[in-house]
Amino acid sequence: MLAKRIIPCLDVKxxxxxxxxxxxxxxxxxxxxxxxxxxxxxxxxELIFLDITASHEKRKIILDVVMKTAEDxxxxxxxxxxxxxxxxxxxxxxxGCDKVSINTTAVKDPYxxxxxxxxxxxQCIVVxxxxxxxxxxxxDATGEDWFTETALKDVILPLATGELxxxxxxxxxxxxxxxxxxxxxxxxxxxxxxEIMLTSMDRDGTKDGYDIELTQTISExxxxxxxxxxGAGTLEHLYEGLALGxxxxxxxxxxxxxxxxxxxxxxxxxxxxxxxxxx
Amino acid sequence: xxxxxxxxxxxxRSVEKGFKKVGIDATVTSDPKIVDNARAIVLPGVGAFRDxxxxxxxxSLTEAVVRSIGKGKPYLGICLGLQVLFSESEEFGxxxxxxxFKGKVVKFRFEEFGGKVPHxxxxxxxxxxxxxVLSEIPDNSFFYFVHSFYVVPExxxxxxxxxxxxxxxxxxxxxxxVFATQFHPEKSQGLGLKVLTGFGEFVKKA
Numbered sequence: 001m002l003a004k005r006i007i008p009c010l011d012v013k014x015x016x017x018x019x020x021x022x023x024x025x026x027x028x029x030x031x032x033x034x035x036x037x038x039x040x041x042x043x044x045x046e047l048i049f050l051d052i053t054a055s056h057e058k059r060k061i062i063l064d065v066v067m068k069t070a071e072d073x074x075x076x077x078x079x080x081x082x083x084x085x086x087x088x089x090x091x092x093x094x095x096g097c098d099k100v101s102i103n104t105t106a107v108k109d110p111y112x113x114x115x116x117x118x119x120x121x122x123q124c125i126v127v128x129x130x131x132x133x134x135x136x137x138x139x140d141a142t143g144e145d146w147f148t149e150t151a152l153k154d155v156i157l158p159l160a161t162g163e164l165x166x167x168x169x170x171x172x173x174x175x176x177x178x179x180x181x182x183x184x185x186x187x188x189x190x191x192x193x194x195e196i197m198l199t200s201m202d203r204d205g206t207k208d209g210y211d212i213e214l215t216q217t218i219s220e221x222x223x224x225x226x227x228x229x230x231g232a233g234t235l236e237h238l239y240e241g242l243a244l245g246x247x248x249x250x251x252x253x254x255x256x257x258x259x260x261x262x263x264x265x266x267x268x269x270x271x272x273x274x275x276x277x278x279x
Numbered sequence: 280x281x282x283x284x285x286x287x288x289x290x291x292r293s294v295e296k297g298f299k300k301v302g303i304d305a306t307v308t309s310d311p312k313i314v315d316n317a318r319a320i321v322l323p324g325v326g327a328f329r330d331x332x333x334x335x336x337x338x339s340l341t342e343a344v345v346r347s348i349g350k351g352k353p354y355l356g357i358c359l360g361l362q363v364l365f366s367e368s369e370e371f372g373x374x375x376x377x378x379x380f381k382g383k384v385v386k387f388r389f390e391e392f393g394g395k396v397p398h399x400x401x402x403x404x405x406x407x408x409x410x411x412v413l414s415e416i417p418d419n420s421f422f423y424f425v426h427s428f429y430v431v432p433e434x435x436x437x438x439x440x441x442x443x444x445x446x447x448x449x450x451x452x453x454x455x456x457v458f459a460t461q462f463h464p465e466k467s468q469g470l471g472l473k474v475l476t477g478f479g480e481f482v483k484k485a
Contacts, residue, residue: 001402001443002394002398002400002401002402002444003400003401003402003405003421004400005400021298038466043468044402045400056415070292070293070296071296072300074293074297074300074466074467074468074469074471074472075423075466075467075468076423076425076466094292095292096292096293096296098293098425098466106305120326121325121326121327122397122427123325123326123397123425123426123427124325124401146302191485194397194399195397195399223389223395223396224395224396225395225397225399226395248395248399248400249400278401278421
């Protein structure tokens with residue numbers, strides 16, 4: 001039986017692992033390769049490096065991190081952050097990573113996803129969606145000027161809807177877009193994404209648990225795997241994301257990084273609650 | 280020396296590093312002569328069946344691979360390296376394979392079982408007919424999979440292991456010198472490395 005996956009996520013800046021609250025206050029938590037080995041030994045199902053390096057000149061550092069990791073760690077590795085071109089993807093795959101996660105570039109140019117999937121295969125193209133519940137505070141959002149193509153018009157979020165909806169954000173949560181997150185997920189699947197990494201920006205860094213409604217809605221809308229992300233603070237939250245949110249994988253950062261729980265403890269707990277996991 | 284055949288389909292570095300980790304000499308190559316002279320060959324790869332067949336042909340590797348298998352040289356196929364051994368794939372209409380084994384490559388149909396496609400993650404293998412390369416692997420062990428298509432061999436006696444994902448599909452085949460897995464040993468942590476070790480041992484004895 002296919003096991004639900006537990007995926008630690010490491011934020012990497014200039015070659016060092018950092019993780020903070022809601023992308024703002026960063027605390028240093030060590031060397032990426034050592035972290036990767038630690039999670040490998042614990043039996044993590046995959047690993048994600050989110051590269052938050054700001055300056056373009058330092059972006060090559062992540063390739064070195066990936067190469068060193070692939071020498072010693074034999075598990076699926078995803079890298080996200082700052083991927084703009086097909087060459088960026090090729091360089092990462094050649095360095096030894098298995099999947100790349102793309103957010104902002106997909107929003108700027110949705111057909112980048114088709115080109116990437118056509119060239120490297122859907123299985124290595126993960127689309128990261130940062131979703132935020134829509135309130136009336138969308139005045140600074142943009143989006144109408146995008147997607148002039150008829151095929152993409154239907155993903156623009158209609159305002160003044162009474163229904164619960166989520167809009168997407170880019171640039172690490174700093175920019176909101178008038179794009180319906182659920183329709184966007186479906187569109188990304190159609191264009192060739194192999195997996196969705198779904199982060200609730202309302203919950204990210206809060207430790208209040210995943211946004212279950214969001215996770216369930218998108219998991220049931222697409223037929224590709226969904227990784228729940230943003231807000232995991234307890235083992236119960238992992239259970240909720242997988243069992244109630246119907247996610248295929250649960251991503252967590254701080255609860256593992258600061259050794260509150262080990263991966264093994266998390267999996268034993270999930271197993272006791274009837275979730276299929278690999279132990 | 281084991282030749283890891285590079286035909287431009289995906290991450291060969293992990294396979295090379297995996298063999299290195301367990302102390303087995305393996306070289307990545309796209310030179311048909313090196314493939315011809317190698318003691319054993321490994322054909323990894325993820326992606327599209329059609330591109331795989333085309334790239335092998337464009338690099339003049341098809342003959343060398345088929346010849347090596349025919350001569351009884353140990354072969355380890357991984358993912359696409361399993362699928363291309365069969366007669367044809369239903370991907371993009373129809374596409375001819377290497378036809379070493381009779382059978383088809385078909386797609387998981389989401390509509391039929393409601394599961395996500397690709398089949399991505401860790402799943403168990405049920406060992407039906409234990410090949411020597413799995414000698415150290417307990418039955419029902421978890422391996423890492425990522426694929427949307429699976430093989431349906433006509434000759435059921437070549438099925439070494441099966442896996443359940445909506446359907447029960449063939450996750451490994453074995454016939455004489457040919458071993459091929461749908462899962463990725465190079466991504467399956469310690470157990471995966473044991474499969475690579477098992478293949479290395481088989482090559483030594485061959």
